[in-house]
């Protein structure tokens with residue numbers, strides 16, 4: 001029988017696997033790290049369908065954020081105070097975990113603040129957030145230890161706004177550096193990552209799990225963690241939907257008139273400075289149905305709106321050109337909480353990070369690994 005692998009390859013990479021993690025995004029890599037810390041002698045393999053991670057972790061905007069006022073007030077109208085503020089706490093703790101693990105210099109963490117912009121056509125939203133600002137500050141004091149929100153002046157040159165509220169504890173990271181540092185750290189722990197392996201199914205056989213792939217056949221492991229986020233439905237029957245997010249970046253500008261991370265129109269749009277460029281994404285709310293997809297292509301509807309807002313609201317007085325665009329796929333569901341739980345006897349799922357995986361990914365990966373202790 002012809003094997004795709006030599007004796008050495010089989011022995012080194014595919015034999016006696018204690019854990020296979022499917023997906024090499026921020027959650028999968030953190031799950032692998034934490035499992036290996038608890039079981040140093042176990043063999044851990046991460047398999048990834050892409051040449052690089054190909055979901056959200058290398059595609060995102062790099063906001064180290066944990067909640068804007070309108071988002072929290074909107075959440076409070078649907079969920080209890082306890083639920084809403086414990087989610088904020090999770091994001092805050094997750095960011096601390098990520099920063100501690102990798103180091104601020106390695107991920108280029110910059111504490112430039114997170115600003116929520118309120119559009120001129122909806123001044124009442126701004127007014128209601130201002131009315132509730134002291135309440136939000138009081139409620140979050142226990143978690144953050146300080147007042148976080150304050151009114152900000154529009155010293156950035158934005159147009160068509162009714163106001164800006166600043167969260168001075170939010171920051172930004174270099175997503176590429178974060179994932180590169182994380183990947184190096186994983187390899188240093190003796191964990192293998194194999195790319196270009198698309199998993200087509202999983203069979204939990206009770207005393208082991210078979211991970212089915214086209215390229216390398218069936219892989220066998222004691223346990224499996226599925227960390228495929230927006231793609232999870234192709235492997236598991238769970239409540240996770242893909243949500244495409246489209247992003248563009250400008251060519252280098254002479255000077256970017258602002259620094260920091262900005263949420264616009266209830267967070268459906270987001271932009272930031274990066275080097276001497278502006279990164280701008282969002283617009284999923286223009287057509288939720290079409291954006292409920294894993295197709296990694298942009299659409300004229302969203303791209304045209306991003307370009308229009310860039311010209312009329314964000315960079316009205318600054319000549320700029322678009323350099324290129326890309327898309328990433330998030331995993332969302334009926335609630336904002338991540339889904340970390342046993343799926344079957346030997347399979348754990350850790351998916352549904354929504355738009356907050358940079359913040360919570362490290363913590364969710366850790367929780368997934370702890371379910372195997």
Ligand SMILES: Cc1cc2nc3c(=O)[nH]c(=O)nc-3n(C[C@H](O)[C@H](O)[C@H](O)COP(=O)(O)OP(=O)(O)OC[C@H]3O[C@@H](n4cnc5c(N)ncnc54)[C@H](O)[C@@H]3O)c2cc1C
Nearest residue numbers: 023025027049054055056057060061063199328356357358
């Ligand atoms: C454009 C964009 C902007 C964002 N901005 C921010 C932000 O500023 N701040 C923030 O906190 N969050 C942000 N997010 C969300 C954040 O990036 C995600 O929540 C987070 O990266 C999810 O990490 P993950 O590891 O769960 O999933 P992913 O990073 O998607 O990882 C899943 C991996 O599984 C792989 N995979 C899928 N199916 C298979 C299979 N069958 N076999 C093998 N491999 C498979 C995929 O290729 C992928 O690499 C943004 C997301 C996007 C798309």
